[in-house]
Amino acid sequence: MPPPLSTPLRLPVAPRYLSLCRGFSHSALPAAQSSHSRDRPASLAAAVHGSAAAKDFAHAIRLTKYLVRASTPGTRPGAAAFAALASTSASPAPALGVLVIALSQMALLDEAISVFGRLGELPALPACNAILDGLVKAHRFSCVWELFDQMLERGMVPSAVTYNTLINACRHQGDVMKAWEVWDQMVARRIDQNVVTYTTMICALCEEDRIGEADRLFVAMKKTGMRPNLYTYNALMSSHFKRDNVDRAFVFYYDLLKCGLVPNDVIFTTLIDGLCLANKISEAKNIFLDMPRYQVALTVPVYNSLINGAFRSGNAQEALAFYQEMTRKGLCPDEITCSIVVRGLCDGGQAHIATKFLDVMQQSGIPLNSSSYNVLIDEYCKNGNLDEALATCTRMSEVGVEPNVVTYSSLIDGHSKKGKMEIAMAIYTEMVAKGVEPNVVTYTSLIHGHAKHGNIDAAFWLQKEMEERDISPNTITVSVLVDDHSVHKINPNICLRCCVRRWGGWEELPNGWLDNRR
Secondary structure (H helix, E strand, O other): OOOOOOOOOOOOOHHHHHHHHHOOOHHHOOHHHHHHHHOOHHHHHHHHHHHHHOOOHHHHHHHHHHHHHOOOOOOOHHHHHHHHHHOOOOOOHHHHHHHHHHHHHOOOHHHHHHHHHHOOOOOOHHHHHHHHHHHHHOOOHHHHHHHHHHHHHOOOOOOHHHHHHHHHHHHHHOOHHHHHHHHHHHHHOOOOOOHHHHHHHHHHHHHOOOHHHHHHHHHHHHHOOOOOOHHHHHHHHHHHHHOOOHHHHHHHHHHHHHOOOOOOHHHHHHHHHHHHHOOOHHHHHHHHHHHHHHOOOOOHHHHHHHHHHHHHOOOHHHHHHHHHHHHHOOOOOOHHHHHHHHHHHHHOOOHHHHHHHHHHHHHOOOOOOHHHHHHHHHHHHHOOOHHHHHHHHHHHHHOOOOOOHHHHHHHHHHHHHOOOHHHHHHHHHHHHHOOOOOOHHHHHHHHHHHHHOOOHHHHHHHHHHHHHOOOOOOHHHHHHHHHOHHHHHHOHHHHHHHHHHHHOOHHHOOOOHHHHHO
16 A cells, blocks of 8 residues: 655646647647638639649648538538539549548548538549548448449459458458458458558457467567568557567567667656556656657656556555656646546545545646546545545536436445435435436446345335346345345345346356255
8 A cells, every 4th residue: 555645735826728738729729720711612612623733632632621611501511512512623533532531530420421422423532432431430330331332233343442441441340250351361462561550450459369370470470571560560569468478569669669769758668657557667758868868758647557567566655756747848637637636545545635646637637538427536535534525526517527327336336335225215216317327337336325224115126126137136236135045035036037148048157056945
């Protein structure tokens, strides 16, 4: 356990950070934006046609975005821009393809799909790739595959970029088998894989914990003569660190250096975070001190890893020293920093200091999220300080951070364990009224509280509601309903049904369970 803090926290004051964190003011925006926004759509459309004809597509996309923003309020921006472009040129196809790209980049995907559907001929491949990429980023995967099929039907010849986008879709869906199918399609079409293809596939394998396959694909990649990039190495290093395979992670790091690549802040963050997770704080600090040699600027994520590592190793003083060093260097703490510091202080029994820390952060204009407050609320509930837990929840709402299912579940659990079931149910009622969906933790806390204090009817009512919401019980829920003999005697059928849902079928029930219940 971290030792008590011997010195008060020195926290940032508001003026110092507001200017740093905001980055720029609206007055710094390019003057062109205001001038373009005042132009008539027809002149903007003509300029788009000119840039597209000159193959200055980057400028054409910028102009098209201004055209989209200039649409009349209440109209569909894609339709308005389409009309302006179609009416100002006898050959609008190139500019309309640019419109699809612009709408996709602006995340106006329904508009992009609508424009795509209205085009008489298939737009240029970059437009097709842009809309697929936009859909992947929006996690609209069913649309990705449906639109890809339409593109093929309309005569599109996919490129490596197209297939890289599709493999990335499989990666986000967690479907490695489908990713390999897309890979095989590339081979069948004689489209060469590139570094992005390999890296995306390696990321997909790593994220599904198929690290052995990822390692083998990396070897195959190098055998083709292809040079991995920093993203490739980072994916493999991060995965090995997560498996506590520090030595293997460093094999990739040394290979990175041997290949002449210069590590960036992401690589250093992965190294430091991985070493801290392995409780190798001294090695992490050595890597940290090595960053200036590669002219890599210190970043908030790097400090977050060091702060978290120091707290995890039980050294609160060192963690706070890293925090204060970060602020002295002019780096602005982020939401993750705040959550790490609050959790570290609470784990060390310093909830009162964590409360003051959050207050100062909020007053300083540092953005906070529910995670920091939830940690503090949970700590107060575990300590039985329910009044302070509720007060923290109130402050949380007052600063514009809405309680979520974790917040409410902690409060419900804390009150249930103290036998304050009326308050626990009132919190539950408020939660549901605000549209926050309860989860298995919420229900288990309430069921346990009611069963423990003799209100068996309420426990069964909640268990029934849990079933109606299609929320499967966990091991704790089952043990509450089964091991409490008063509950089992009143309604053994519900207990049996709950167990079957938990273990997947009668044949999956633990050996001897039925005998023990007789």
